[in-house]
Structures are given as structure tokens and as C-alpha cells.
Amino acid sequence: MTGPKLNVLLIGGGGREHALACKLAQSPRLGRLHAAPGNPGIAQHAELVALDIADHADVVAFCRSAGIGLVVIGPEGPLVAGLTDALADAGIAAFGPSRAAAALEGSKGFTKALCDEAGIPTARYARFHDAAAARTYVTAEGAPIVVKADGLAAGKGVVVAETVEEALAAVDACFSGEFGSAGAAVVVEEKMTGVEASLFALSDGATVIPFGTAQDYKRAFDGDTGPNTGGMGAISPAPALSADLAETAMATIVRPAIAAMRARGTPFRGVLYAGLMLTADGPKLVEFNVRFGDPECQVLMRRLESDLLDLLDAAAHGRLASAASPAWRDETAVTVVMAAKGYPGAIAKGSVIRGVERANALPGVTVFQAGTAGGNGALTATGGRVLAVTGTGTDTAAARRLAYEGVAAIAWPEGFYRRDIGL
Ligand code: AMP
Numbered sequence: 001m002t003g004p005k006l007n008v009l010l011i012g013g014g015g016r017e018h019a020l021a022c023k024l025a026q027s028p029r030l031g032r033l034h035a036a037p038g039n040p041g042i043a044q045h046a047e048l049v050a051l052d053i054a055d056h057a058d059v060v061a062f063c064r065s066a067g068i069g070l071v072v073i074g075p076e077g078p079l080v081a082g083l084t085d086a087l088a089d090a091g092i093a094a095f096g097p098s099r100a101a102a103a104l105e106g107s108k109g110f111t112k113a114l115c116d117e118a119g120i121p122t123a124r125y126a127r128f129h130d131a132a133a134a135r136t137y138v139t140a141e142g143a144p145i146v147v148k149a150d151g152l153a154a155g156k157g158v159v160v161a162e163t164v165e166e167a168l169a170a171v172d173a174c175f176s177g178e179f180g181s182a183g184a185a186v187v188v189e190e191k192m193t194g195v196e197a198s199l200f201a202l203s204d205g206a207t208v209i210p211f212g213t214a215q216d217y218k219r220a221f222d223g224d225t226g227p228n229t230g231g232m233g234a235i236s237p238a239p240a241l242s243a244d245l246a247e248t249a250m251a252t253i254v255r256p257a258i259a260a261m262r263a264r265g266t267p268f269r270g271v272l273y274a275g276l277m278l279t280a281d282g283p284k285l286v287e288f289n290v291r292f293g294d295p296e297c298q299v300l301m302r303r304l305e306s307d308l309l310d311l312l313d314a315a316a317h318g319r320l321a322s323a324a325s326p327a328w329r330d331e332t333a334v335t336v337v338m339a340a341k342g343y344p345g346a347i348a349k350g351s352v353i354r355g356v357e358r359a360n361a362l363p364g365v366t367v368f369q370a371g372t373a374g375g376n377g378a379l380t381a382t383g384g385r386v387l388a389v390t391g392t393g394t395d396t397a398a399a400r401r402l403a404y405e406g407v408a409a410i411a412w413p414e415g416f417y418r419r420d421i422g423l
């Protein structure tokens with residue numbers, strides 16, 4: 001192995017970060033792994049630290065005292081808030097884009113303008129700062145039509161409207177402050193049709209390398225019904241994204257975006273998540289995210305063979321060109337999210353979860369924890385999405401069977417899950 005040992009601080013406490021922690025822990029280059037806030041699953045691999053992530057000076061002070069060589073930032077919130085910039089100012093390396101580059105997720109209008117500039121295929125759109133102009137446009141365009149709050153709205157700011165009335169209501173909701181400052185501007189888009197898939201790429205600002213594909217299940221209930229959620233399951237590789245289509249999307253969407261960000265003087269370093277619509281005219285961009293997906297990360301990490309720490313460190317330091325290409329297990333991974341009843345709405349906290357160790361003991365099954373507390377036989381649910389039960393196998397059917405065997409080993413009457421992940 002090359003290079004000295006690295007002490008790492010992992011920011012976040014969801015299933016995505018548990019998957020990252022598991023994988024980082026396998027690296028021979030890892031020194032000490034710390035996580036903030038972490039969760040009981042992450043605590044099996046990392047020392048948890050109580051830090052106020054929004055207090056950048058606090059994070060910098062901890063990194064100095066603990067000799068942190070790399071900060072890995074899981075969620076979009078701290079990226080959009082400029083944590084990477086504060087760390088850079090203090091001379092501390094971070095995996096994750098600067099605040100300026102995080103606008104690729106933080107502002108839909110920013111991304112649409114970048115797509116125009118770089119010729120990236122995406123839905124036709126217009127952006128508005130007041131309700132009257134947006135209403136006029138929606139009425140003229142007709143339905144179906146898509147209305148999006150410009151800023152970060154925790155996955156809730158998008159309405160795919162089948163009628164003009166629905167679209168107008170969505171416009172009004174944004175401008176009435178339902179999404180806070182995220183709704184100060186609105187993007188109205190043409191509705192695209194096709195199959196959705198996600199493509200991940202690592203970049204150090206200049207070099208871009210593909211980093212796997214996945215498909216997630218956004219709706220709460222079986223058969224893609226019910227409200228939109230953060231994701232109720234995922235499969236990797238994405239069945240709909242052939243190697244050819246993935247390469248087309250890299251060439252027409254991901255590389256031009258990275259090049260345009262570099263040309264603007266705001267290079268993107270981190271993982272770029274391209275949400276794609278596979279249309280009759282080829283892959284088009286639905287949205288960018290500036291971080292790993294959750295639960296897409298869980299399936300990616302179960303398939304990744306390479307040293308994750310090497311790759312993230314190379315991306316953070318502009319050394320991806322000389323890093324070895326990521327190697328993947330020739331297997332499929334399926335993850336089934338177990339969520340608290342009521343999610344994505346109001347949920348009750350504190351119910352007891354049994355059987356996580358039993359599920360984890362099954363060959364080919366890994367349980368990633370998200371909204372959990374406690375541990376040592378008294379694990380309780382504290383969030384909406386609570387567990388991501390992941391199976392890996394030689395094909396989708398095998399991976400799916402294992403994931404659901406894991407789910408069956410878990411006793412948690414207050415939870416629910418979809419039964420059609422990977423079907
Ligand atoms: P976003 O937060 O932009 O990913 O949007 C959430 C979901 O809304 C996407 O995963 C799509 O299913 C859907 N969506 C967003 N934009 C469009 C569009 N222009 N056409 C069709 N569906 C869309």
C-alpha cells in the first residue's frame with residue numbers, strides 16, 4: 001500500500017455513511033476513523049464525536065486536535081453550506097465539493113443554466129422569481145409539466161403535475177414559502193418520459209472517472225405508489241443502464257459538466273451523481289446531486305472492490321489521473337430500506353428493533369443502519385429511514401432473495417418496507 005496512514009473524519013449519520021464507514025474501515029491506509037454524528041452501526045467502525053457540523057470552526061478545531069488528514073462529507077447540507085471551503089482555508093483536505101461547486105445540487109436554476117452553456121441534454125425549462133410570471137408560463141405551456149423549488153428542499157420540492165391546476169398550486173406553494181428560501185425561485189420544466197437511472201462519477205476537478213450505476217425506488221409503496229421519499233431501496237448496477245448508455249451519459253452529461261465547472265473557476269471535486277432519464281432521444285439529465293445517493297451508496301459500496309480511501313483521497317488531492325481505476329465485483333447488490341410506519345410523514349420514535357445481528361450473520365447480507373440509537377441488544381428507531389438491508393449475489397434474483405432473507409430475520413413491528421425492490 002502506498003502513502004502514510006490517514007486519520008479520517010466522516011460527516012453524517014445515515015445509511016450512506018454507514019456504508020462508507022464499512023468500506024473505509026477495510027482500507028490498509030486508514031489510521032483512526034471518526035464520525036460526526038454517526039450512528040450505532042457506524043460506531044462499530046468509528047469513534048463518534050459530538051460536533052456541531054454547522055459550526056465550521058468547531059469542525060476545523062477537532063480536525064486539528066485529532067490530526068485528521070481527510071474529511072469525507074456524506075450529505076449535501078454541509079457541502080452547500082461551505083464546510084469544504086472552511087476546511088480548505090484551514091489547510092485540511094476534504095472529499096466533497098466547495099460551496100460554489102455544490103450549487104450543482106443546491107440550485108436547480110444554476111444547473112439548468114450550466115446545461116444550456118455546456119450543451120448538456122436536459123428538459124426544456126424556464127426559471128422564475130415571482131408567482132405571476134410562473135403562472136402565466138405554466139398556463140401557456142399546459143400539462144403535464146414539472147414544477148421545482150430552486151433550492152434544497154429535502155426531496156420534497158418537485159411536483160410532476162398532470163394538470164395545469166396542480167402545477168399552479170405547486171407554483172403557489174413555492175412562493176408562499178412552503179420550502180423556505182429554497183422556493184424563492186422556481187424552475188418549470190417539460191416532463192420527460194423514460195426509465196430513470198443514476199450514474200456516479202468521481203472527479204478531482206479535472207479528471208473524471210465513472211463510479212458505478214444504480215437505480216433507486218423513490219415512492220413509499222409497492223408498485224411505485226405513494227408519496228416520494230428519500231429512497232426505499234436500490235439496485236446496482238442499474239438494470240436499465242447498459243455500458244453503452246452509461247458511456248453516452250458520461251460523454252454528453254458528466255464530462256461536459258465537470259469541464260464547464262472547471263472553466264468557470266469553480267472545479268467540482270467529489271462524487272457527482274447524475275440522475276438520468278433514459279428517453280427515446282438518449283440519456284437526459286433530471287438532476288445532479290453532489291454526493292453519494294442514499295440508499296444507492298449502500299449497493300455501490302457492497303460491490304466496490306478497490307480501496308475507497310485511496311480513491312476519495314486521490315479525488316480530494318487532484319490525483320485521480322494517477323489512481324488505479326475502480327474495480328467492481330461482478331455481482332448485483334439489492335438494498336431494501338426498512339422505514340418507520342408513517343414515513344415520509346410523521347413517525348413515532350423509540351420502537352425496539354430486534355434481529356439486526358441475526359440478519360448480518362447471514363452470508364451475503366449486510367444491514368446498514370440509518371435512523372437508529374442504542375445498540376447492544378437495545379437498538380431503537382429514531383428516524384424515518386431506519387435500516388438498509390443489503391444482499392449481494394450473482395444476479396438480481398439472488399441479491400433480492402438475500403436482501404429479503406435479511407429483512408425476514410429482523411423483528412420490528414413498527415417498521416415497513418417495499419416488497420418489490422429488484423423485481
Ligand atoms: P429531482 O429532485 O429533480 O430528482 O426530481 C425528483 C423526481 O421527479 C425525479 O426522480 C423524477 O422522477 C421526477 N422528475 C423531475 N424532473 C422531471 C422531468 N423534467 N420530467 C419527468 N420527471 C421528472
Ligand code: GLY
Nearest residue numbers: 230231293294295
Ligand atoms: N436516493 C436519492 C438520493 O439520495 O438523492
